[in-house]
Amino acid sequence: MAKQVQGTQSFARSIGLLQHICDRRNPPTLAKLLDECAFTRPTLYRLLNGLESEGLIVQLKDKSYKPGPRLINLARSALAKSDIRDRARDALVRVREQTGETVHLAVPSGEGLVYIDKIESLETVRMNSTIGTFVPLHSSGVGKAYLSALPEEKLTVFLENAPLEPITPFTTTDPIKLRAQINQCRRQGFVFDGQENEAGIACFGAPILDENAQPIAAVSVSVPLFRLKDETSRYSTALLDCVRELSDGEFQR
Amino acid sequence: MAKQVQGTQSFARSIGLLQHICDRRNPPTLAKLLDECAFTRPTLYRLLNGLESEGLIVQLKDKSYKPGPRLINLARSALAKSDIRDRARDALVRVREQTGETVHLAVPSGEGLVYIDKIESLETVRMNSTIGTFVPLHSSGVGKAYLSALPEEKLTVFLENAPLEPITPFTTTDPIKLRAQINQCRRQGFVFDGQENEAGIACFGAPILDENAQPIAAVSVSVPLFRLKDETSRYSTALLDCVRELSDGEFQR
DNA sequence: AACAATTTGTCCATATTGTGGAATTGATAA
DNA sequence: TTATCAATTCCACAATATGGACAAATTGTT
Numbered sequence: 250m251a252k253q254v255q256g257t258q259s260f261a262r263s264i265g266l267l268q269h270i271c272d273r274r275n276p277p278t279l280a281k282l283l284d285e286c287a288f289t290r291p292t293l294y295r296l297l298n299g300l301e302s303e304g305l306i307v308q309l310k311d312k313s314y315k316p317g318p319r320l321i322n323l324a325r326s327a328l329a330k331s332d333i334r335d336r337a338r339d340a341l342v343r344v345r346e347q348t349g350e351t352v353h354l355a356v357p358s359g360e361g362l363v364y365i366d367k368i369e370s371l372e373t374v375r376m377n378s379t380i381g382t383f384v385p386l387h388s389s390g391v392g393k394a395y396l397s398a399l400p401e402e403k404l405t406v407f408l409e410n411a412p413l414e415p416i417t418p419f420t421t422t423d424p425i426k427l428r429a430q431i432n433q434c435r436r437q438g439f440v441f442d443g444q445e446n447e448a449g450i451a452c453f454g455a456p457i458l459d460e461n462a463q464p465i466a467a468v469s470v471s472v473p474l475f476r477l478k479d480e481t482s483r484y485s486t487a488l489l490d491c492v493r494e495l496s497d498g499e500f501q502r
Numbered sequence: 503m504a505k506q507v508q509g510t511q512s513f514a515r516s517i518g519l520l521q522h523i524c525d526r527r528n529p530p531t532l533a534k535l536l537d538e539c540a541f542t543r544p545t546l547y548r549l550l551n552g553l554e555s556e557g558l559i560v561q562l563k564d565k566s567y568k569p570g571p572r573l574i575n576l577a578r579s580a581l582a583k584s585d586i587r588d589r590a591r592d593a594l595v596r597v598r599e600q601t602g603e604t605v606h607l608a609v610p611s612g613e614g615l616v617y618i619d620k621i622e623s624l625e626t627v628r629m630n631s632t633i634g635t636f637v638p639l640h641s642s643g644v645g646k647a648y649l650s651a652l653p654e655e656k657l658t659v660f661l662e663n664a665p666l667e668p669i670t671p672f673t674t675t676d677p678i679k680l681r682a683q684i685n686q687c688r689r690q691g692f693v694f695d696g697q698e699n700e701a702g703i704a705c706f707g708a709p710i711l712d713e714n715a716q717p718i719a720a721v722s723v724s725v726p727l728f729r730l731k732d733e734t735s736r737y738s739t740a741l742l743d744c745v746r747e748l749s750d751g752e753f754q755r
Numbered sequence: 756a757a758c759a760a761t762t763t764g765t766c767c768a769t770a771t772t773g774t775g776g777a778a779t780t781g782a783t784a785a
Numbered sequence: 786t787t788a789t790c791a792a793t794t795c796c797a798c799a800a801t802a803t804g805g806a807c808a809a810a811t812t813g814t815t
Contacts, residue, residue, distance in 0.1 A: 294793070299514065318610075323573045381581075510773090544803070544804055544805085759813085759815100761812075764807105764808080764810080766806090766807080768805105775796100
């Protein structure tokens with residue numbers, strides 16, 4: 250992980266435990282966590298209490314724990330303070346109008362990206378369906394787009410070290426092939442993702458750059474395979490217009 | 503705050519700092535936080551680093567800190583695992599259809615409630631506008647509804663200790679008056695909130711009870727004053743139908 | 756460009772906090 | 786009621802966080 254300045258180990262453990270509880274499909278009990286987490290009983294007990302008394306987890310009647318509502322409150326602040334989200338909104342809506350398909354905005358978080366906005370076809374009602382979803386760098390449209398805008402050095406480090414786990418049967422797990430896709434993205438400005446992150450879904454992704462040409466976010470258009478048009482320029486043009494507008498400085502390409 | 507089992511003080515401090523950063527209007531720098539937070543420089547520095555290396559905050563180019571995208575990822579888990587949210591959804595939509603007004607669902611968090619779902623008029627486009635918002639118990643429709651379903655003993659403790667800060671000029675800050683409103687809510691099953699939490703907005707709130715008649719959530723209908731109908735039964739009936747359906751066990755009233 | 760001022764980042768001895776084995780309490784089932 | 790299993794508490798000890806003082810970096814000024 251990141252630097253770690255000494256003096257934050259116990260905090261990191263608590264957050265790790267929180268993440269574990271969030272990642273589990275079902276709320277775990279202390280006993281289950283004891284198996285899964287390499288903590289001793291009293292330590293785990295105290296960590297859970299710390300998380301609970303902060304409202305980050307809540308204990309159910311069966312003594313199991315699930316993520317608490319305070320997380321939703323904190324996340325609201327994070328969304329509200331995301332300037333790229335505000336800035337991008339109109340442009341994203343335009344992409345949706347031009348393509349008719351779902352548009353995502355993602356920013357880097359940890360080893361991957363997190364969707365912070367989604368514009369989808371008007372029929373869909375359920376909110377938040379994917380905002381907050383974590384996506385790997387190597388398997389998603391936004392991820393590969395982000396990678397393609399990274400300085401050569403960082404990209405090399407990534408390609409040499411990342412596990413490139415298969416997310417679907419179509420995920421690119423070969424660093425050489427991934428590199429080729431990224432190079433292509435660098436030439437044409439956008440990347441194609443054919444069911445690599447989700448079966449049945451193709452994706453077009455492009456990065457948003459800051460004034461130093463560093464990637465700060467990425468946009469994608471997701472298309473169900475059966476609806477995918479032959480002329481992909483329909484998608485890529487809208488996408489490129491969007492990221493050009495949102496990127497600072499001259500866009501040399 | 504809650505119990506605190508010893509062994510979690512440093513964690514609580516980190517989360518307190520995170521909350522402070524989330525609550526600030528603008529991203530603070532280390533220097534500003536040093537003024538505001540009663541931490542020494544090295545401590546603050548380490549706490550910030552701990553938060554940052556976990557992705558809970560991110561450092562901007564001007565060295566200031568704002569909430570990070572990982573919070574959004576964690577909150578997604580929390581929303582996804584909220585069974586009351588799933589269970590309530592259809593009923594909430596029905597209330598919106600019957601009243602034409604915005605409907606909120608809130609669950610307890612810390613000293614108040616947090617909105618975990620919102621159904622609003624179809625015209626409104628912007629998502630997430632209020633999901634995640636914290637509301638005090640004494641000034642909101644959902645808050646007073648929740649209070650009204652609390653066991654007498656807990657309610658007394660609350661009324662004796664809570665500061666009852668004015669949120670708007672209309673907020674009820676007198677415990678006696680608040681008690682009267684709550685008693686009325688106990689009789690009729692819902693509570694009225696006239697601009698007490700937000701100027702220009704009236705609210706009808708009602709609690710959702712579990713099988714032991716304990717409140718687990720609350721629903722409200724928010725109506726802009728200028729649109730408020732004279733016959734309030736229009737709102738209360740829809741609301742009462744909704745919470746009856748969502749509450750377990752017999753609803754003695 | 757050099758200097759000053761302000762802010763961020765680091766070190767290390769020390770005090771505080773968290774740790775975990777073991778005992779206790781509480782809950783559930785027989 | 787008793788047995789059984791899990792949750793909770795205790796306390797001496799070890800590991801971690803603390804903060805005064807210092808160093809480095811960044812920014813603004815002449």
